[in-house]
Amino acid sequence: MNINISRRNAAKSFLAVAAGGMIPSLKGEAVTTGAKGYDETIRTQVCVIGGGSGGTGAALAAARAGVDVVLLERDSILGGTATSSFVNVWRPVTGGDGIPRELFMAMARDPSALTLPANCDLNSYYIKSQLGPRNIAGKNVKRGVGVTFEPRAMDYTVRSLLDATGRCKILFSTTFYRAHLKDNKIVSIEAWFKGKRILIQASVFIDCTADGDVCADAGCAYHMGEDPKSRYNEPHAPEKARMLLNGLTLCYRITDTGVKQKPYLPEEIKENSCSLSACYDRMPNGDIVAIADHHIDIHGSGHFKCPFPKAPFGIPLRCLQPKGVENLMIACRAAGFSHIASGAARLQRTLITLGQAAGNAAAMAVEKNVRVDQVDVKELQARLVKQNVTITA
Numbered sequence: 155m156n157i158n159i160s161r162r163n164a165a166k167s168f169l170a171v172a173a174g175g176m177i178p179s180l181k182g183e184a185v186t187t188g189a190k191g192y193d194e195t196i197r198t199q200v201c202v203i204g205g206g207s208g209g210t211g212a213a214l215a216a217a218r219a220g221v222d223v224v225l226l227e228r229d230s231i232l233g234g235t236a237t238s239s240f241v242n243v244w245r246p247v248t249g250g251d252g253i254p255r256e257l258f259m260a261m262a263r264d265p266s267a268l269t270l271p272a273n274c275d276l277n278s279y280y281i282k283s284q285l286g287p288r289n290i291a292g293k294n295v296k297r298g299v300g301v302t303f304e305p306r307a308m309d310y311t312v313r314s315l316l317d318a319t320g321r322c323k324i325l326f327s328t329t330f331y332r333a334h335l336k337d338n339k340i341v342s343i344e345a346w347f348k349g350k351r352i353l354i355q356a357s358v359f360i361d362c363t364a365d366g367d368v369c370a371d372a373g374c375a376y377h378m379g380e381d382p383k384s385r386y387n388e389p390h391a392p393e394k395a396r397m398l399l400n401g402l403t404l405c406y407r408i409t410d411t412g413v414k415q416k417p418y419l420p421e422e423i424k425e426n427s428c429s430l431s432a433c434y435d436r437m438p439n440g441d442i443v444a445i446a447d448h449h450i451d452i453h454g455s456g457h458f459k460c461p462f463p464k465a466p467f468g469i470p471l472r473c474l475q476p477k478g479v480e481n482l483m484i485a486c487r488a489a490g491f492s493h494i495a496s497g498a499a500r501l502q503r504t505l506i507t508l509g510q511a512a513g514n515a516a517a518m519a520v521e522k523n524v525r526v527d528q529v530d531v532k533e534l535q536a537r538l539v540k541q542n543v544t545i546t547a
């Protein structure tokens with residue numbers, strides 16, 4: 155079964171039902187500044203959609219590279235899952251020497267921001283926090299310490315770093331709604347802020363919405379759930395694709411309806427068997443823009459049974475370049491990872507670093523007026539190394 159769902163169509167039919175009418179497709183519509191029906195039109199060079207781990211890394215890197223950036227965030231806080239979902243911890247993982255290390259050091263200036271041992275040497279602590287667990291001589295060796303931070307500290311630290319660039323406009327409480335395309339390019343996006351309809355035009359867009367909403371709306375192909383072995387040739391993948399997503403916590407509001415209820419757990423979560431180290435060996439070389447070494451952690455599927463990697467693996471730039479739209483990049487957990495590889499590559503520090511790569515690449519595409527997949531990889535890697543990003547194991 156090849157699961158390939160168009161969220162644009164799903165959203166359209168839902169809205170059509172909700173509104174009692176058809177929603178016209180905006181794909182291909184040419185929109186100019188001052189287009190009718192919009193309360194505001196904003197023109198920028200790079201537009202980053204989503205201000206979580208990937209989005210903050212991307213916006214900061216692009217703005218520092220000297221281009222104008224608009225960062226859209228539907229919440230009123232930056233950090234995404236790390237702050238608004240209280241996943242305010244960086245698990246031990248290698249890499250993270252660029253923006254994540256800088257964030258750590260900046261947050262550490264506030265004594266209430268991080269949970270650190272008394273008289274802690276910040277440098278040594280950070281290095282320890284990068285010692286991911288390894289499989290040494292067939293034994294899983296747990297190493298490293300986590301970095302636990304106050305969500306508010308992450309939020310204000312990122313805001314102040316973005317403010318310092320003088321080039322990033324943050325639009326809070328603003329929700330991406332639709333991408334407008336012309337000739338395989340996104341010319342603008344539509345977003346909503348407190349009932350106002352906003353048009354944002356940019357040269358390059360970076361999808362950091364966690365779920366890849368912009369890519370999906372722009373018509374990029376994507377898969378959901380477990381990949382079949384045939385797709386990436388991963389020995390540990392199942393023969394057939396299954397609609398299996400990371401486990402999630404079900405939240406209930408309890409109302410006594412008088413009807414007897416049975417406890418319910420979705421079958422897929424119970425049955426998942428995680429495939430293991432194969433993806434590490436399959437991480438390709440050449441255009442690596444970040445390294446990581448976290449083990450495959452697929453929630454709700456007995457993830458601690460997975461063997462830890464033997465060495466760090468590289469994450470290539472092409473994971474951040476969705477096919478079919480020439481001015482769109484993706485830097486969030488929905489980037490181009492197989493289902494198995496995403497269990498290891500979706501760590502916050504890894505995503506901030508991938509955001510850093512995407513932000514630099516987007517700025518280069520603007521500077522040189524080229525498609526995002528025409529950016530010179532060697533030059534990008536050299537820029538990243540200058541910014542302290544580790545790209546070799």
Ligand SMILES: Cc1cc2nc3c(=O)[nH]c(=O)nc-3n(C[C@H](O)[C@H](O)[C@H](O)COP(=O)(O)OP(=O)(O)OC[C@H]3O[C@@H](n4cnc5c(N)ncnc54)[C@H](O)[C@@H]3O)c2cc1C
Pocket residue numbers: 203204205206207208209226227228229233234235236241243244245328329330331362363364365367485486487488500501502503505
């Ligand atoms: C339960 C759990 C535990 C985890 N534990 C750890 C851990 O210990 N350490 C670790 O490093 N990682 C951990 N992870 C993984 C990690 O937290 C996530 O993979 C990572 O935070 C995802 O980052 P992201 O940038 O892809 O998305 P997010 O951080 O979720 O950011 C996406 C942002 O986009 C915004 N957005 C979405 N749609 C729109 C829209 N239409 N318009 C405007 N804005 C939009 C959202 O509001 C959000 O701010 C955990 C994840 C979970 C769920």
